Amino acid sequence: MNDWKVESTALNNFESLDNFGRLDEADDVRLSQPFSSQNLGxxxxxxxxxxxxxxxxxxxxxxxxxxxxxxxFLAFRDRVETPDMATVDATMVVDYMVQAPTPPGxxxxxxxxxxxxxxxxxIQDEWDQDAAPSERTHKLARELLGYAYHYNCHQVFCYDGLHLLILRFQCIGRNDIKSCDPKCWVVPTGFGxxxxxxxxxxxxxxxxxxxRIQGRSARDHGSVECDDGRADAEARRARRCGLRSGLLAGRAGHCVGIL
Structure with a gap:
């Protein structure tokens, strides 16, 4: 990670006002959507x-x-190239992407x-800064930073079946990502x-x-496309917050449903 420093953050602060904020009515609706899967667990x-x-x-x-x-509606996609892939190493194709709808063109x-x-x-201890980072961790950090920059995306995760690693770059522009020290969370999970x-x-x-996308749209165009009243409320809040996306997500255990 060299000069790029990661701010490790305790999980009990993950859903806090300083990090992801509070849930609202739109979240209540989303989190209450039914979900079922065969052999779950x-x-x-x-x-x-x-x-x-x-x-x-x-x-x-x-x-x-x-x-x-x-x-x-958000689009969940796999192995999508960047818009400037012609000028980027062909190996720099991310495994997973979530995209928001945009106007035609x-x-x-x-x-x-x-x-x-x-x-x-x-390696959780190394990302939590309880141990010196190994070459494996350095390599992963460089890779994720490269993806964040090439895809101009400030929210990045890596999943290895044992842990969900989350990196969040709290900066505005694409070039700022290169010099931004991200916040980091390591969420443990388990096989199966x-x-x-x-x-x-x-x-x-x-x-x-x-x-963040809503805030950027509000800043650049003065408006945000919405699906319904709940989304419109989010858009109004995005206009107030601009790109300060850290004011947004939830109280643990507030909703019951698919999550």
């Missing part, structure tokens, strides 16, 4: 990056995606990007199980990215 073998990807999509992606099926707005790794790549905390963490990260 059934133990599975997870030993490769492919296993991790499958586990993520079944146990974490599906319920979070259901929450964003409307109010507003406007480039899609990226809310969150994510990367999948085989189990054990995320369903960890509500991991789902909730991903939901909050997506929400944060969506609010």
């Amino acid at each position: 059934h133990a599975e073998m997870v030993s490769s990056e492919g296993d991790v990807t499958r586990h993520f999509h079944v146990y974490i992606h599906q319920p979070v995606r259901a929450a964003w099926a409307s109010r507003p 406007v480039a899609a707005a990226v809310a969150v990007i994510g990367e999948f790794k085989k189990p054990g790549v995320i 199980g369903v960890d509500v905390t991991v789902r909730r963490a991903l939901y909050s990260l997506v929400r944060d990215g969506y609010q």
Whole structure:
């Protein structure tokens, strides 16, 4: 990580006013969406990056995606190239992306990007700064920073089946990402199980990215497209907050539903 420093943040502060803020009525609606899956919670073998990807999509992606099926609709995509991919190394294609709808002719707005790794790549003690970072951690940090810059996305995660690593760059422009020290959370999970905390963490990260996009749109165009009254309330708040997306997400245990 060299001169790039990560601010490790305790999980009990994850859903706080300084980080992701408070939930509102729109969140209540999203988090109450029903979700079901066969064999949910059934133990599975997870030993490769492919296993991790499958586990993520079944146990974490599906319920979070259901929450964003409307109010507003967000697109959850895999292996999407950057707009300037012709000038970027072909290996710089992120595994996972969440995009917000934009008007015709406007480039899609990226809310969150994510990367999948085989189990054990995320070393919690090193990201929590309880141990000196190894070369493996340095390499992962450089990779995630590169994705954040090339995709112009300030909300990044990495999942290895054991941990969900979240990085949040609290800056404005794309170039600012290079010199920004991100906040970091490591959310532990487990093989085959369903960890509500991991789902909730991903939901909050997506929400944060969506609010950031709204704030940017309000700043640049003075308006935000909305799906209904609840989204309109979020848009008005985004205009007030601008890009201060850290004022947005929830009280633990406030909602019961898919997450």
